[in-house]
Amino acid sequence: MGYFAKLFSGSKSLVSGMGVTLKELVGTTAQHKAVTLQYPKEKPVLAPAYRSAIKLIRFEETNSHDCVACKACERICPSFCIKLDGGKVEGIKKKRVQTFEMDFALCSLCGLCLDVCPTATLEYSKAYDEAGYNRDWRVDLVAEFRDYEEEFIRKQRAIEEAAAAEKALKAEQAKAAKEKAAKAKAAKEAAAKDAAPKDDAAPKAAKEDAAPKDASGANDGHTDAEDKS
Amino acid sequence: MSVDLPTRIDELSTASEECAYEKVGFHQRHTIDASVLIDLARAFFEAGYVLEMITCQDLRAETQKMLLVYSFNRLESVDRQLLHLAIDPDTEQAPTLSMIYSGANWFEREVYDMYGVRFSDHPELERILLPEDADFFALRKDFGRMDEASAGGDEAEEGDDD
Amino acid sequence: MTNPPRELSPSTEGELYTLNMGPQHPSMHGVLRLVLQLRGEQIVNAKPVIGYSHRAHEKMAENRSALQFLPNSSRIDYLSGMIYNLGYCQAVEKILQIEVPDRAVHIRIIAAELNRISSHLLWFGTFLLDLGGITPFLYSFDDREQILDILDSVTGSRLTYCYGRFGGVTRDVDDEFLERSTAFIKLLRTRLLMYKRLVTDNVILRERCIGVGVISKDTAFRFDVTGPSLRASGVAYDVRKAEPYGGYDRFDFEVPTEEDGDTMSRFHVRIREIEQSCRLIEQAIASMPEGDILPKKMPKRFQIPKGEFYFACESARGHFGIYMVGDGSDIPFKMKLRTPSFSNLSAMPETLRGTMLADTIAIVGGIDIVMPEIDR
């Protein structure tokens, strides 16, 4: 490229660059479109996935958290920032956490504790503009639930009683189903002894009776029998 | 030097092993002696392989040796070859590859820094990641476990974490 | 107005003096320290001193289970944290032979490529900042901020993501995420045109970059320079193509290369890579399947079997390799992280020799190094 051609193309590129910045300048001043967030005056909208220090979820039915102090989170935490302790509480079957301390200064927000939690009672809080003056940033996760502990025990006991009642009912149903199945089996066996080909009614009935699947392994023998038939 | 690479490797290595690339990520693994390392590296260089990394395993608990691992790869079509070279860090020195592969310079410095394996004829065998006055080799297995050394005071009970 | 090839002048007149650049210097990325021996403004010898942000990731890896190392992975290179995070997951999946569901594969590609774009945009901005152009820096940060917002909406973090899990990802994406990504790519394309007029065509930038800091094919080969810096030297090596991982072989993209190996080539390669990443994201969005984001069947404990394993992936800066040795427990016996910037930086003494002091900034800025990745 010649000397003047180069000079010209260079100048052209400079002018076009200045055009870009002028456009942005006009854009900011005339259209009031600064892209910055005037932080303390405007607050950012947080994404639903936003991660801050973990906290315990307050469940509606018990008005409290559901931590059973299994310590899975304490074991998995790569930063060793969770310390919790708990145990048996009078009146309910579930174990209950007594202290749940978490050092946010150590936390790396990886979310492994949320993954391993068997009762899914951990979630991220949404605090985002907190600051501290020292390295210790211990958060007592149970603190907000202390006042509700009695209420929780009451409600939990009610739930457990209800659950026990349901379980008993189910067990009864299962027992009934088992008996029925046994009867059907006996009938089937009898029918098989009598005449092998025409006996589809009895197993069908047994199948319908055995519908409540969660009634433990009582009907195992029956299904085996049915499969074979 | 018209001998092709596989023959050359066969000549020089003590033992070779084909590996399932899909599972382990490399094609072959060769065990070699320190004396043939430079020749072999030169063969790799001439065959158009790059030196991807040099690292080390601290096997002193079992074999009294450090195991140097060299990884060569071909850029055009992947063919990753690992070299294993066992070295006693207290008595032996590995030959440097920095005159063939310039990048080996820093890799070897890092291995020296972390494992204390020395490389003979290396142009500047100094600490690279740790401070010059460090008196330990950080990745040796007998150098303190992480959780004991880490700050925070109340981590004494993590010794048995799994 | 041309750049004469600057070789070390044969005259040895004048004394050598030492200039210590960094670790606290406005344009030494992170905490790189360069000990420069200068004659006038010409560099006779350059010695990078590294290790100021060594955090012992490899030692940490030997002292915790593979799963617990997960949050570390994105902190190795905080600018392409997603790529490292997902890369580490993919390495463990390869070792444990875990099948990743299709939807997770697509999500991972979108997330990783968005992260790659954001890393390149950050490089673009800081590179221009090194050359004294402050305004493009803020423009590119504006764009990058939108990527961070998009990724924030699904991962919950803006920089050090912990989004991957062995076998998949933590959180499913919604339609809003996909729409925002599509809209962003559309916007980015117009912004790239603007950058071309403001920056790429600019005569000052071209003068600063063309012919500066040439890394020849041979040099790149000897130092195993990878990533955009290698592709700028004319070698079409991209781990995503050479050893396809994470479903990249299902998508159509090119590996941009340039021939000259100078800073301008590296500049062009990165800009063109942004376009390729946009293409990848578009394809992944278009073919996004429904389904799970984690496999149904997962091992209870992630035990690294006995033996050694190597996994390579392409970070925004080049070949990121994970070499893992297992002993049957779930704590790796040894983990070596082969980071691209480490090798790329090791080629610097050779590249810097004979250049001007002002070029140091352009060259070191141009190869795009991230110090925490080098120091690990």
Next chain:
Amino acid sequence: MSQSITDYAPQTITELVGNPWLAMPMAAGIIMGALTVNVLMLVWAERKVSAWIQRRMGPTEVGPYGLLQTLADMLKLISKQLITPANIDKPLYHLAPLMAFAPVVGAVALFPVSRDYVLLDNDLGLLFVFALGGMAVIAIFMAGWGSNNKYALLGAVRSVAQNISYEIPLILSALSVVLVVNAMGGSTASGLNLSHIAWVQSHEHVWFILLQPLAAIIYFISALAETNRAPFDIPEAESELVAGFHTEYSGMRFSLFFFSEYTNMLIVSMLAVVLFLGGWDGPLLPGPAWFFLKSYALIFVMMWVRWTFPRLRFDQLMTFCWTVLIPLSILNLLATALAISVL
């Protein structure tokens, strides 16, 4: 406007006040006050312009539109502890900020802000301005040498080379204007008198940017380099030399450098207005208004350039000067001389 072209003479402050011993402190007071306000405004303007270009807001908190932000910054700088580094060359180090500061204040007095009044009317005004401008180099070199810092020294060395080189096209382009003034204004006029240069443009109804477009462009580019403004801010290139020659300065000493940098911007802009843009000439508005409007418009362009372009490398800067600016300005001067002698 009935004066003939040769007997134009604006009133100076000495003539106005009558007593030179009273007039001089008054002039100094006016200049200092005006310059301080000018610098405060310019810093604010620079921050606002850069912010708008970069889609930001700029200072908004202190005072309306953040106008008082720079005042607050100045108070902060004044109240800061003066840190003196060890092993410096004490006289050079301490004198340098004053050396940078004093000449720019002196130069301002010469500019004809209006048709009828000027603080100091000097027949060698143009030379005087260039001479004072040249002293800035000495100050920068003193600062760089005295600081005992390699970055500062490199900045100083670059600065000397740069300023000396760019003074050549700067003066050559101004010289072609002087030729035109002398040709138009007759033999008794002095083309080096700033008031006179402006007057001739007003009287002949032609701004010299129309007669000397090339000289105007060369002047503007060289002026950017003379004031160490981007893209020629090589002596203080923050990404290479940390802060260049003023690396080791802080507090009030630093702000003196800062002050002189921004005043230098004003001076070269005012000189450009006098040389090429007709000085105070303009319709409707009073002379001083036009004068400052033009000056600040030029300063805006300087800011606009700064926030658009990356920085040149040092050798490119010199190559550009010696292969482009100097040949072109010499050619321009020769062509002007030829045209004048022919016409």
